Amino acid sequence: NAGVMQNPRHLVRRRGQEARLRCSPMKGHSHVYWYRQLPEEGLKFMVYLQKENIIDESGMPKERFSAEFPKEGPSILRIQQVVRGDSAAYFCASSTGTGAYEQYFGPGTRLTVT
Amino acid sequence: AQSVTQLDSQVPVFEEAPVELRCNYSSSVSVYLFWYVQYPNQGLQLLLKYLSGSTLVKGINGFEAEFNKSQTSFHLRKPSVHISDTAEYFCAVSERGTDKLIFGTGTRLQVFP
Numbered sequence: 173n174a175g176v177m178q179n180p181r182h183l184v185r186r187r188g189q190e191a192r193l194r195c196s197p198m199k200g201h202s203h204v205y206w207y208r209q210l211p212e213e214g215l216k217f218m219v220y221l222q223k224e225n226i227i228d229e230s231g232m233p234k235e236r237f238s239a240e241f242p243k244e245g246p247s248i249l250r251i252q253q254v255v256r257g258d259s260a261a262y263f264c265a266s267s268t269g270t271g272a273y274e275q276y277f278g279p280g281t282r283l284t285v286t
Numbered sequence: 287a288q289s290v291t292q293l294d295s296q297v298p299v300f301e302e303a304p305v306e307l308r309c310n311y312s313s314s315v316s317v318y319l320f321w322y323v324q325y326p327n328q329g330l331q332l333l334l335k336y337l338s339g340s341t342l343v344k345g346i347n348g349f350e351a352e353f354n355k356s357q358t359s360f361h362l363r364k365p366s367v368h369i370s371d372t373a374e375y376f377c378a379v380s381e382r383g384t385d386k387l388i389f390g391t392g393t394r395l396q397v398f399p
Contacts, residue, residue, distance in 0.1 A: 176329070205386065214290075214376055214389035215330075228386060263329055267385065275387065277322075277329035 174199065176266050176278035177246075184284045191251040191258070193281045197266030203227075204247040205275060206239060209261040221247060254285045288313040290377050292390035300398050301369055307362040307393045309351075309377030319360040320378040320387065321351055330376065336360065347371070372397045 177196040185191050197204050202223055207215040220228040221241035232239065236254075241247040251258055261282050265275035291310045299305050311317065318337050322330040334345025341353040351362045360377060374394050378387040 203385070207387075207389075212391075214292075214391040215387070217386040217388065220386055228384070231386070265330075274332060274335065275385075277331070279327075279329045 176201075176264055176276050178262075178264050178278035178281050180281060181279060182282050182284070184286060185254050186286055187255055188253050191254050191283055193249040193251075193262050193264075193283070195247040195249070195264030195266075195278060197247070197264075198276055201266035201268055201276070203267045203269055204241050205265045205267075206247075206249050207263045207265065209263060209280070211260070215263060218249075251283075254283075256285050259283055259285045288317065288379055288381060288388045290379055290388055290390035292377055292393050294393050295391065296394045296396065298396045298398065299367055302366045304365050305363065305367050305371075305395065307375050307377075307395065309360045309362065309390060311358050311360065311377075311379045313358075313379060313381065316382045317379040318382060319351075319353060320380070321345065321349070321360070321362050322376045322378060322389075323347075324374040324376065324392075326373075333362070333375075367395070367397050369397050369399060371395060 204221045206218040209215045217231040219232050219239045236252045238250045261280045263280045264278045267275045289312050320335045321333040324330050333349050334343045336343045336353045344350045349364050374392045376392045377390040380387050
């Protein structure tokens, strides 16, 4: 029973490029959450998605960031025109649904912007 | 707005000694409480959670935590730590009716032989 999968595990981008981070939830999970962990900080909520729906994006920066969870395939977190301040670890978590009370985390994608 | 405070950024302790990692939260509504552990270069693993009922919650790896509503605390304890417990520990809350987790800044537990 595979857990939450994220790829790539490490991603290096130059300033101005685009970064695409992928997350495949656990089997049977239809809800996905994205969190960002800046160096020496805790995780910050970014966005919560169901299949084809954004439920809560209150933690997403207003510009350059977008997320989707299509009917088929993984959830994608997209960062356009990356800047050095986007360097962080991005974690995806999944759950069976609202009120499930337990989120299962992936290993994270470490984004480095040079 | 909710917030979580982990006062100790680092806790050094010798093997087989007891440990307590402190967590305080603030919220105007009822919350659920969680402790996660993060080993180097890995994702977070749930140690334990408090949803309702008994205020003493037992988790994996011999950890337990006690919910104290009057002090808005949810401290994590283990009576005897192992070298393998060396990791980062995060306390988190979620407001009842929502699913997003609000995390503290973490406590790095370093166990020495």
